[in-house]
Amino acid sequence: AQSVSQHNHHVILSEAASLELGCNYSYGGTVNLFWYVQYPGQHLQLLLKYFSGDPLVKGIKGFEAEFIKSKFSFNLRKPSVQWSDTAEYFCAVNALYGGATNKLIFGTGTLLAVQP
Amino acid sequence: GAGVSQSPRYKVAKRGQDVALRCDPISGHVSLFWYQQALGQGPEFLTYFQNEAQLDKSGLPSDRFFAERPEGSVSTLKIQRTQQEDSAVYLCASSLRRANEKLFFGSGTQLSVL
Numbered sequence: 001a002q003s004v005s006q007h008n009h010h011v012i013l014s015e016a017a018s019l020e021l022g023c024n025y026s027y028g029g030t031v032n033l034f035w036y037v038q039y040p041g042q043h044l045q046l047l048l049k050y051f052s053g054d055p056l057v058k059g060i061k062g063f064e065a066e067f068i069k070s071k072f073s074f075n076l077r078k079p080s081v082q083w084s085d086t087a088e089y090f091c092a093v094n095a096l097y098g099g100a101t102n103k104l105i106f107g108t109g110t111l112l113a114v115q116p
Numbered sequence: 117g118a119g120v121s122q123s124p125r126y127k128v129a130k131r132g133q134d135v136a137l138r139c140d141p142i143s144g145h146v147s148l149f150w151y152q153q154a155l156g157q158g159p160e161f162l163t164y165f166q167n168e169a170q171l172d173k174s175g176l177p178s179d180r181f182f183a184e185r186p187e188g189s190v191s192t193l194k195i196q197r198t199q200q201e202d203s204a205v206y207l208c209a210s211s212l213r214r215a216n217e218k219l220f221f222g223s224g225t226q227l228s229v230l
Contacts, residue, residue: 004158036219043119044159044207044221090158103149103172104219106158 002027002095006107013081014115021076021110023091032094033074034104035065039087047089050074061085083116118142120222122208128228129198137193137225141210148191149219150183151207159207165191166214198229 007022025031035047048059055067065076074091088111092104121140129135141148147166151159152175161175167188176183180198185191195202205226209219 006158036221043223044209044219046218049218092158103161103164103175104159106151106160108156108158 002093002105004091004093004105004107006089006091006110008110009108010111010113012113012115015083016080017114019076019078019081019085019112021089021091021112023074023076023107024072025074025091025093025105026072027093027095029095033065033067034092034094035059035063035074035076036090036092036106037087038090044090047076081112081114083114085112086114087112120208120210120220122206122222122225124225125223126226126228128230131200131229132197133229134194134196135198135227137195137206137227139191139193139208139222141189141191141208142220143189144212145210145220146188146213147211148185149209149211150191150193151209152177153205153207153224155204162193162206195227198227200229203227203229 003026005024033050036044037047038044047063048057050057050067058064063078067074088109090109091107094104123138149164150162152162153159163183164172165185168185180196182194205224207224209221211217211219
């Protein structure tokens with residue numbers, strides 16, 4: 001069965017520090033990859049996604065993620081975090097076999113706290 | 117409305133009670149999904165509708181869980197004879213076509229079974 005692992009459950013950073021959140025998935029075929037974010041008191045929203053092409057994808061608010069197929073990874077990065085980046089971040093995978101499937105598999109999430 | 121709307125926002129049920137959770141997706145969105153999110157976990161897939169057709173219900177944990185979307189818009193997730201392990205946030209999401217597109221999530225219904 002497909003699974004998604006997020007290794008960092010809780011990350012605390014100071015403003016202006018660099019961020020990298022790990023995400024690994026277990027599926028050998030073609031995948032679509034996503035990062036969703038949930039700010040305090042708000043609903044989940046899409047941060048960025050990878051379908052094909054350039055493995056380095058850029059999302060909203062200065063976030064980017066790199067798909068490394070050989071490592072089954074899709075790590076999220078931001079060069080300089082802000083207090084407003086405090087949120088929970090979820091990696092998700094949509095495994096494609098015989099066409100698009102209809103469900104996302106989510107990781108357990110990483111809670112990021114940015115100290116001013 | 118502008119986004120996915122779920123009601124009620126909070127629901128407290130006594131063990132054994134039946135509950136119904138409502139989801140209003142974004143108008144015109146073909147696909148609708150239900151997810152269950154336990155405390156400290158990521159959302160877990162429950163079921164998927166394309167218009168009024170329930171195409172995948174592989175994530176429903178037991179036959180006490182039932183979902184419908186009779187007219188291809190509003191959806192209801194019903195849980196019969198609730199158990200304590202059903203306590204979770206139930207999230208609804210919709211997308212214009214399929215899951216490999218951007219999902220728009222509602223704020224969820226937090227269900228507490230006492």
